[in-house]
Amino acid sequence: MTITITAFEHSPDRGQGLARDTRVRWALEEVGQPYEVRLVSFRALKEPAHLALHPFGQIPTYEDGDLSLFETGAIVFHLAERHAGLLPDEAKARARAITWMFAALNTVEPPILELTTARILESDKPWTRERLPMIEERVHDRLKQLSARLGGADWLDGAFSAGDLMMVSVLLRLRSSGLLDAYPNLAAYVARGEARPAYQRAFAAQLAVYTASQPPAD
Amino acid sequence: MTITITAFEHSPDRGQGLARDTRVRWALEEVGQPYEVRLVSFRALKEPAHLALHPFGQIPTYEDGDLSLFETGAIVFHLAERHAGLLPDEAKARARAITWMFAALNTVEPPILELTTARILESDKPWTRERLPMIEERVHDRLKQLSARLGGADWLDGAFSAGDLMMVSVLLRLRSSGLLDAYPNLAAYVARGEARPAYQRAFAAQLAVYTASQPPAD
Numbered sequence: 347m348t349i350t351i352t353a354f355e356h357s358p359d360r361g362q363g364l365a366r367d368t369r370v371r372w373a374l375e376e377v378g379q380p381y382e383v384r385l386v387s388f389r390a391l392k393e394p395a396h397l398a399l400h401p402f403g404q405i406p407t408y409e410d411g412d413l414s415l416f417e418t419g420a421i422v423f424h425l426a427e428r429h430a431g432l433l434p435d436e437a438k439a440r441a442r443a444i445t446w447m448f449a450a451l452n453t454v455e456p457p458i459l460e461l462t463t464a465r466i467l468e469s470d471k472p473w474t475r476e477r478l479p480m481i482e483e484r485v486h487d488r489l490k491q492l493s494a495r496l497g498g499a500d501w502l503d504g505a506f507s508a509g510d511l512m513m514v515s516v517l518l519r520l521r522s523s524g525l526l527d528a529y530p531n532l533a534a535y536v537a538r539g540e541a542r543p544a545y546q547r548a549f550a551a552q553l554a555v556y557t558a559s560q561p562p563a564d
Numbered sequence: 565m566t567i568t569i570t571a572f573e574h575s576p577d578r579g580q581g582l583a584r585d586t587r588v589r590w591a592l593e594e595v596g597q598p599y600e601v602r603l604v605s606f607r608a609l610k611e612p613a614h615l616a617l618h619p620f621g622q623i624p625t626y627e628d629g630d631l632s633l634f635e636t637g638a639i640v641f642h643l644a645e646r647h648a649g650l651l652p653d654e655a656k657a658r659a660r661a662i663t664w665m666f667a668a669l670n671t672v673e674p675p676i677l678e679l680t681t682a683r684i685l686e687s688d689k690p691w692t693r694e695r696l697p698m699i700e701e702r703v704h705d706r707l708k709q710l711s712a713r714l715g716g717a718d719w720l721d722g723a724f725s726a727g728d729l730m731m732v733s734v735l736l737r738l739r740s741s742g743l744l745d746a747y748p749n750l751a752a753y754v755a756r757g758e759a760r761p762a763y764q765r766a767f768a769a770q771l772a773v774y775t776a777s778q779p780p781a782d
Contacts, residue, residue, distance in 0.1 A: 401713035402671050402706065413656045419670055420663035438631045441642050448637035451670045453620050459674060460681075468698075473691030480686075488620065495619035 355385040361556030375544035377429035432508040446509025514539030573603040579774030593762035595647035650726040664727025732757030
């Protein structure tokens with residue numbers, strides 16, 4: 347059965363790898379599963395055919411035979427559960443790795459997304475200049491705690507896991523803000539994630555979509 | 565082995581059941597597992613003993629023998645995986661129920677939390693009056709999509725699952741806003757969740773903590 351995921355036809359991040367299909371591509375590469383990608387236009391995201399796959403009209407989705415899933419966290423977990431490479435075998439270590447997946451998505455990412463929203467969606471609002479430092483402070487609160495927990499370890503709990511895949515992906519959103527610079531161990535952690543061959547392949551694959559969508563140079 | 569969870573000594577919601585220990589209590593009641601509760605003061609949340617259990621200094625945590633977990637989503641999933649009652653047995657239905665857990669926490673809850681932040685943490689800011697309608701619109705976007713998907717069904721995908729437990733818990737945060745009133749099927753869905761005996765027991769247990777913490781009436 348061929349796995350098919352969806353991705354933006356024109357990713358708003360211009361190939362920086364921040365669209366969520368990169369997380370799923372990375373997981374697929376870590377577990378060594380081939381996949382196909384169906385590109386979706388912004389208009390098609392809100393049309394019935396796509397909404398049947400993803401009720402919130404987003405990417406990525408995942409199809410494998412008659413199973414279709416949405417939500418990056420759920421897709422990565424599904425892959426991690428069925429293939430070796432993203433979750434430890436030992437039950438307690440496995441539960442802790444899953445904990446880090448949820449922590450990345452539900453505790454660390456929300457203030458980071460709030461920062462993105464303020465910078466992009468509310469960039470023209472009169473209050474944004476005064477609000478930004480407040481939101482950055484909320485992000486720093488999380489980063490300080492995460493940095494303290496990681497300490498000098500390579501990964502959050504023993505070997506690399508789906509929890510690290512998700513946390514690194516979430517932290518990558520901060521690159522352009524410079525906020526990670528205050529936490530050398532977190533910056534090194536992110537770099538360690540990016541250096542993984544599976545991440546490199548995933549990044550290259552999403553960048554190729556963006557590059558192909560650009561008009562040829564003169 | 566006794567399961568021990570943590571909860572606020574003084575819940576900021578004054579027993580409305582919105583603190584996240586209610587979600588874990590609900591899951592424990594659905595699967596019929598007894599548990600003990602250790603109450604934690606706001607000060608103790610940020611002290612080393614608690615940070616060792618929960619790196620972000622929050623509640624709830626979960627301890628069972630030498631396994632300790634944090635993150636509500638991870639705790640509920642751990643319970644759902646080990647005990648009957650919260651996840652279907654059939655593999656595809658199980659993967660879809662897990663998808664709804666992630667959707668509740670990562671797609672539906674973030675704009676709802678943004679609304680709470682604006683109303684509470686930024687209530688004294690000059691921009692909040694103008695910002696609130698924008699944030700409410702983001703919440704409505706999600707509610708419209710969720711309402712369309714739920715349609716006339718009782719639960720999101722077949723029988724009640726951990727996905728519904730999490731989605732109902734997230735939507736309960738909107739009660740005081742009145743935003744759910746525009747979606748009769750979502751309001752009925754939330755009421756259906758609250759009517760479950762397991763929810764009733766969980767709600768009563770967290771309310772008892774709040775009631776006991778109040779000074780006696782004259």
